[in-house]
Amino acid sequence: MRETGIDKKTLITLIALCIGWTLLYADRTALYPLLSVIGEDYNLTSTMMGTITSSYFLVYVAMQIPSGVLADKFGNKKLLILSYIVAGFALLGFGLFAKSYILLLLFTAVHGFGASSFYPCAYGIMLKTVDSKQWGIGAAIVNLGMSFGLIIGLAISGPLYLHFKSYSGIFIILAILTILAALVFNRILPHVARDNESNSKKAFPLIQILKNSDLLFINLAQFCALYGYWTAVTWGPTFFQEERGISIQLAGLFVAIVGVSAILPSLVIGRISDKYGRKRIALLLFPLGAITIFLMAYASSNITIVMSLIAYGIVGKSSWDPIAVAWAGRHATAMDKDAMGTAMGVFNFSGMMSAVIAPVVTGLIKDITGSLETAYYVAAMVSILGGVLVMFINEKPKLYAQSDDQSITL
Template sequence: MRETKREAQSATAPKAKFTDLLKNRNLLLTYLLVFCSLYGFFVMCTWLPVYLEEVRGIARSDTGFVSSLVAWTSIPAALLYGYISDKIGKRRPVVLCLLPLAACSILLMLLTKSHALMITALVCYGFFGKLATDPLTIALVADNTPRNQLSTAFGIFNFVGMSSAIIAPYATGLLRDITGSWNSGFYVAVGLLILGIVAVLCIKEKKQI
């Protein structure tokens, strides 16, 4: 009986169109946010150990551990922010708090001359950056997508994320060759985080029950 009812509902439901997702304003803004957030993360993943060795003079044997601090601190952060977001029933306010702090963390890493402050900045980036905001961006996609198009929406989500994974390492290396400085690539990551903040500000969100 239940199967018959479900079949009847699926038969009367309008067919999902891929183009409907591309017309969804909130989804497009969320995808822009995902690209901007992941860009900085992949810059960190690919070039941070080289930056630490060449610019900061940290021993090669220690660069892996220092770089891993970003991932270590993101684990409790993701759980915390996901809980807070569910508690208040919104994603947007939490993301708007985290993105500026992530951008400031990268700037602190670049501007400080102290190794202790630089490591603190990396820990802060892990606590406020991409890995910590992942549950929120995923929830934003789910909140703004019809149930019959969730797989397609998350497919686009992955496409956008992997696009940044391809572009970020290449662009950062190219900027290093052009400018002679590693900082230029990290500054681009900060600029994209600011663009991500603008995207979040434009998202219209209703409280989730």
Template sequence: MNPVADRRHTDTAYVARLIGLACLGWATIYADRTALYPLLDIIGQEFSLSSTQAGAITSAYFLSYVTAQVPFGLLGDRVGFKRVLVSTYLVAGLALLAVGTLAASYGSLVPFVALYGLAAGAFHPMAFGLTLRTVPQRLRGTSTAIINAGMSVGLVLGLGLAGPVYLALGSWRVVFALLAVPTLLVAVLAWLTVHPLPASRPGTLPVLGLLRNRSLLCIYLANHCSLYAFWTIVVWGPSFFQSERGVGLSTAGLYTATIAASGVPACLAIGRLSDRWSRKKLSLALFPPTIVTLLAFAGVRSQAAMIAVLLAYGMVGKLAWESVGVAWSVDHILASKPDAMGAGLALFGTIGMSSGITAPLVGGWIRDQSGSLAGAFYLAAVLLGAGFLLLWVPRDVAKPREPRTGPSTCPHPISAPQGN
């Protein structure tokens, strides 16, 4: 590899811009995605939908999102991460614009949401593939935490602004038309910011080999359990607060967004800690208190208790743990199949985010059958327990001593960019 080009792609300023772009990209995707949840009841009333049908809107998004990740991860490994990132993010912005301007019926809304999910599905493997090939191992948890902080920002924006914008303008479609603007701008920024790098072109299809790695498979499945709980809270939390706790539309989304208030500092602190301590021990310490918050979520009634439970969940739940899970996965991918970074991260996202297909549907079905969403939160707690058991299987990957001369030092042969 050309050493001059290598230094150009691992320059401190460039790495900072790359991490910042990935953080901004997650903020935009999460704002686009979560803006839908406070509006589910409004959309359901307009189109005369059951709770299961309303949940199917978000499931359509996640079905296409999950389906896209592995193919786009493989494509990124072969043709370059920048090409895939820019083109798919552009399609995502246009699909969101279509939701806001062309979705006149339930039959047209679902395909546009699915198209947005299909294009957005490329972001996880592309963004983390670009950054985690560049950042040295001793900073993987920290950099992942900074990127994931964008999720928390987007969570606040999407959940917090959707209801007030709808009440102010009287149309849920305007919310998505407005969100299409920053989404399209991110595609432009990615085109201007990301350096094109040669593709790695792995010789064989790496998916089966990655899935045969027991440590990776258990991390992937534990992430599924963690995300099932997260999407149960985020998708159905606003409706739960509105219908079962008497909270108004303008504040129901903000209640759920409270998760991010504690999630951002917890994510940054835990990501940094995972670079210094055992990722396995840290993961095992986070899951049990997360289970307790899910059990408490269904039972609390006072406003103070609801906020306290949401803050507690933010400190130990998905937003806090995912940076550890991503960094831990990357450790194992680089140790076993270093030329399959895109595919390995895509599997992490695909298996994890498949929970987004089932959580809205199962939550809606439980509500239709029982008249309450409490059972959905109890089920999520049970799945978190299964995730906790899975986390006993993976091993830690030894963290090598690295000379601290800045991001341009790449002690692991694949920590330097090998193809994006």
């Protein structure tokens, strides 16, 4: 990684955070190909099935801002490890004790609580250990874990369920790996000190983050980008099974294509955005992403579906993520160096609200219309809205706009 300016020690930290995302995404996405199975077991409507995933994200989202504030106050590493252990034990409970719809909701929600601190803590560590000129590529390396976890979770759960005729063992194994990973993180991850750690532990005021217009539009665009993503990922396996006649083994693999095709482009786009700017790339990604989401539902042949999924992996949420993280990080640090954790908490809160809303809205649309196609078209329109919002974001933070010596190309 010499050409990027990232040293070996920093690279190890980024790989550890990447592994953290890999496990958390595998934990959550392993459920999606099994939603139709769980629905049959408990006689659930589509809206109720969507509520299972939304229970995770409702708690996850609710904890984003508190997690960011706590990370600023007590330290990213400590909070990350403790919450990661909670996530592991909640998933273990899901595998061992979730024998009713209510318990499914309960353990899923507790798992969301445990997973909620990873985003602000992980990117808080990344943004403080990687030079600001390499934030795009640094975020892209960490984000690779999302793609890897998406691939693993979606690819293994369907085939393993068919082989063992039970889904409990899948979550028990993932839970054990998650708990063990927390212990490894305790040894590998650096302690990132606050710049004023010797002084008061007062967190950066949340109201200042909310008043920043650039951060506001970045956060709203993040919601739009993730709305389409969670529509496709949570309901994609069910859509392909029920409306395109694809088997449960292949339905998850089809959606996992998004993760596979996103790996290289996210790294490349993150690096390009470090050199040439965030805004012009983002303005291309959103409309292209909307087209690919539309084609996922419009396509009828397997080849066309696969091509649309590959295209979405290239131009969709995974390529926008490193741009958004680096962009939000630069605007936050322009306000105050200690605003990072709170800003990242608000940023992820905004984006992950889509994960609460999209599964339920999609399930509701299916209950009303009898098909998921309309839900995909709605998601495409939301992506277009995201592109409109990007137009209002300043390329550079206002504090840096007047000085070439201090300015960093975004």
